[in-house]
Amino acid sequence: MAEDLAAPRAEEVAYRFDIPAQPLGDALQAFARASRQQVSFDGAALAGKTSSGLSGDYLPEEALRRLLEGSGAVFTRGVRGVWMVGPAQPPPAASGRVAQWETIVVTGTNIHDVAPAGAPVLILDAEDIRASGYSSTEQLMQSLPQNFRGGEAGASADVNMSVGSQRGFNATAGSGVNLRGLGSRATLLLINGRRVAASSAGTFTDISMIPIDAIERIEVLTDGASAIYGADAVAGVVNVILKSDYDGAETRASYGFTTEGGRDEYRLSHNHGWQWSGGSMMLGAEYLHQGHLLASERGFTANVPPPTSIFPSNRLTSLVFSGRQRIGEALSLQADIQYSEAERYSVSTGVARSESFIRPTRxxxxxxLEYRxxxxxTFSVDAFASDEDARNRLFAYTPDGAPNFDYAQLRTQDQWGAELRATGSVFDLPAGPAKLALGVSYKEEKYSRRIDFYDLYQALGRDSVAGFAELHLPLVGSDNAIPGIRRLDLSIAGRYDDYSDFGSTRNPRIGLSWSPISGLTLRSSYSTSFRAPSIGEEARFGEQGLFGIEILPFYAADGTDLVPVVMWLGSEDLRPEESDNWTFGLDWKPPSAPGLAVALTYYDIAYSDRIILPPFDRGALSNPELQSFVRFYDSPAELRALVEERVARGVFLVDATSGLFGPDPxxxxTAAYSYLWTNADRVDVSGFDLGIDYPFRRGDNRFEVGLNANYIRRMLNRVSPSALPYDLAGTFANPPKLRARxxxxxxxxxxxxxxxxxxxxSYTDTSGLVDRPVDAYVTVDLVARYTFDADARGLTDGLSLSFTATNLLDEQPPYVEFGGGGSNYDAANASPLGRMVSLQVAKRW
Structure with missing residues (x-):
């Protein structure tokens, strides 16, 4: 279950431990799981050490002391209650110095070994990931109530069934993260704390390219964080931490299928780690194959013309390398490399059939380099490089099956940069040392796209520089606590970013955590965030930002007949998006209920100048909310002259009316629709997050109950300054009022x-002519696992078996009148897979 990292350290309470004799690193991980404590240790320094085990009810400190007896290791209590374990004598590579503790940098701060004051951070650790039963990273993230499966870009694999206004920009059929439903571009995705290249013209970063078996944990900051990370961290940050310090080898193999038929999948992964005095290395590889699911194989897509894919087939090959090495007494070097390549195939049928072949590579x-x-x-310098290229090939056929055209597209997006950072204590306060982080960074981005069908090529680039500072102040602690203030922490951060194409921006953040009584912490934060337009959004052709014109059939203003409408394609001059973020919350770990943790957060985000494409709505001529994007002309001749003038300047023209209006539509x-990237007025979203986690024991049985829920109070949207605001929450293709797991x-x-x-x-179906209620959607997932005894010999040594059934009761998506592609389900709020069962075998070597 997701754990709230910002929770305070409660009074010490006894936990039940049942840890057998085993390597010390494994024993420490078992201790952390049983006590829900954070433990930091250098795996290489503890290599070869063992623990005699522990059984019984103990306070965490006493349990750790007994666990380490005879192992030659010692422990201390670090900042924010982190237990730090190391050898009693320094390893040879660090002779003459104290043991080198592993530094901890939590998502949401640049300062070592502290949690960001006032910030809500959720953690999905390796055990949470394994217990979920999911076979891919996008499935795992889509189960998080704070994340919305849909969005403007249709950032989910069943993109053909999406109604997102930008679904055509999901050129890789990938999956993004969309915290708070503000769009996947408003969520910053990091891998090991670093940015990675975006997908599909910058509309999202594809999480499906991250192999799930390579993940150590995922940290989710559900708060604005541009003061820490710069652009894109409007709704929050998702930081995927890959496995690094790993000793030994593990192989996993799984096979699964939908019981209704139509899709199967198999996965094979292997991780191998080596540790030595002063260093470690890990190599990981994963192969995932997922068959495609056709609309004809599900009843709620029976109206979709066959053959049409709901999910494309997907073959993902991934390689991961991680290495760490101490150099002398004060210097350490680390390197991380990831490679992923996918092959995706889908078929779609409208007036005629088309086949799509996609190959994204990241x-x-x-x-x-870190110097103590x-x-x-600590002084550190990081250099990073990331790129993604996506090759698309579309074969289209005429209605009688003859080849029509071959459409090829290549998109490349890459970025590289470097960051210099220093962090440490600056002065002492009664509650502990004040800590400061300072840094500067430089980044270059490039984007290119080639479309052979239109004989178009574009290439853009930009660079940015940034400076940032952060100060953590422990104002009140155990040494100077007074009644009503047991602990008080304050953090202040600021960042300055300067872009070569959009100017500069400054963003502050302030956070406060206050513990008035034992086990209770109240927290609050305020920040501003921004998102510079991605290069793909910025890309435009011609003086007026147009790269294309299409003529399409729209419904007339009276809604009775179809008329030809000219649709402008391209981008207006764009401004950066901005937001103001407030959070208020509490974390409660009552001493009277050992193990119980409750986290409640209220959030309020005012998101202005949001960059959108207007809805692709064939009823736009009569829709009062879209009139700012519609222009009526006095005569066809007036509009024709404007079209011909722009075509003469190199803008391409496509007649997509299929002959409905004769040879000359x-x-x-007499009407034109501006389907251009534009800055909308604003979106205001507010709501509550609730997390409850309670592990306990009854005899030899260990239990855990938990709840993670997100309630959206309102999501007021305004597509233009002249439009009236309307509430998107609880309507078709938008986030529901309540999601829970x-x-x-x-x-x-x-x-x-x-x-x-x-x-x-339940929510309101607004896809038809008359609004109607949509039933609530409830699914049950089951994971059963058996791990053989740790002292087993032969084949069962290190062996575990697991059985997973997602959507165990085979719950069908609720009916909606007009889903994407003619389906009758809402791809943003329900999965079309149905029940899926799988069996996994894992072996440690």
């Missing part, structure tokens, strides 16, 4: 089971 590399200087000051067209877990000896209940609240 490469990431980072090199970091005087006191606790411009002779009848519950957990009931049981384990005993080597057997465990996890049951998740996923709830999507």
């Amino acid at each position: 490469r990431n590399a980072a090199l970091g 200087a005087f006191g606790d000051w 411009l002779s009848q067209a 519950g957990l009931l877990s049981w384990s005993r000896d080597g057997l465990s089971s996890d049951v998740h209940v996923n709830y999507t609240h």
Whole structure:
């Protein structure tokens, strides 16, 4: 279950431990899981050390002391309650110095070994990921209630069934993260704390390219964070931490299929790690194959013309490398490399059939050098490079099956940069040292696109520089606590970014955490965030930002007949998006209920100048909310002259009316629709997050119950300054008012089971002529696992078996009148897969 990292350290309470004798690193991980404590240790420094195990009820400190007896390791309590474990004598590579603790940098701060004051951070650790039963990273993230499956870009694999206004820009059939439903571009995705190249003209970063078995944990900051990370962190940050310090090898193989038929999948992964005195290295590889799902194989897509893919077939090959090495007493080097390549195939049928072949390839590399200087000051320099290229090939056929045209497109997006950072203590306060982080960064981005069909090529680039500072002030702690103030932490951060094409921006953040009584912390934060237009959005042709014109059939203003409409394609001059973010929350760990943790957060985001494409609405001529994008002309001749003038300047023209208006539809067209990237007025979203987690024991049985829920109070949208605001929450293709995911877990000896209940609240179907209610959507996931005894020999040594059934009860998506592509389900709020069962075998070597 997701854990709130910002929760305070409660009074020490006893936990039940049942940890067998095993390598010390594994024993420390078991201790962390049983006590829900954070433990930091250098795996290389503890290599070869063992623990004699532990059984019984103990306070965490006493349990850790007994666990380390005879191992030659010691521990201390770090900042924010982190248990730091290391050898009693320094390893040879660090002779003459104290043990080198692993530095911890939490998402949401640049300062080592502290949690960002006032910030809500959720953690999905390796056990949460394994207990979910999901086979891909996008499935895992889509289960998070704070993340919206839909969005303007249709950033989910069933993009053909999406009604997102930008679904055509999901050129890779990938999946993005869309926190708060503000759009996947408003969520910053990091891998190991670093940016990666975006997908599909910058509309999202494809999480499906991240192999799930390579993930150590995922940290989700549900708060604006441009003061820390710069652009894109409007709705929050998702930081995917890949496995690094790993000793040994593990192989996993799984096979699954939908019980209704239509899709199967199999996955094979292998991770191998080596550790030595002063360093470590890990190599990981994963192969995932997913068959495609056809609309003809589901009843709620029976009206979609066959053959049409709901999900494309997908073959993903991924490689991961991570290495760490200490150099002398104070210097350390780290390197991370990731490579992923996917092959996706889908078929679509409208007037005629078309086949799409997509091959996205992503490469990431980072090199970091860290120097431990005087006191606790650390200086580091990071260099990173990331690129993604996507090759699209579309074969279209005429209605009688003859080849029509071959459409090829190549998009490339790459970025590289470097960051210099220093962090350490600056002065002492009664509650502890004040810590400061300072840094500067430089980044270059490039984007290119070639479309052979239109004989078009574009290439753009830009660079940016930034400077940032952050100060963490522990004002009140155990040494100077007073009644009503047991702990008080304040953090202040600021960042300045300067772009070569959009000027500069300044963004502050202030956070406060206050613990008035034992086990309770109140927190609040305020920040501003921004998002510079992606290069793909910025890209435009011609003096007026047009690169194309299409003539399409729209419904007339009276809604009775179809008329030809000229649609402008391109971009207006764009401004950066901006937001104001407020959060208020509490974390409660009552001493009277050991293990219980409750987190409640209220959030309020005012998102202005949001960059959007107007809805692709064939009823736009009569829609009062879209009149600012519609212009009527006195005669067809007036509009024709404007079209011909722009075509003469190199803008391409496509007649997409299929002959409905004869050979010359411009002779009848008197209306134009501006389907251009534009800055909308604003979106205001507010709501509540609730997290509950309670692990406990009854005899030899271990249980855990949990709940993660998101309630959207309102999501007021205004597409232009002259339009009236309207509430998107709880309407078709938009976030529902309430999403929740519950957990009931049981384990005993080597057997465990996890049951998740996923709830999507009922909402209003606005896709038809008359609004109608949509039923709530409830699914149940089951994961059962058996791990053989740790002292087993032969084939069962290190072996585990697991069975997973997602959507166990085979709940069908609720009916909607007009989904994307003619379907009768809402791709933004329900999955078309149905029940899927899988079996996994894992072996540690």
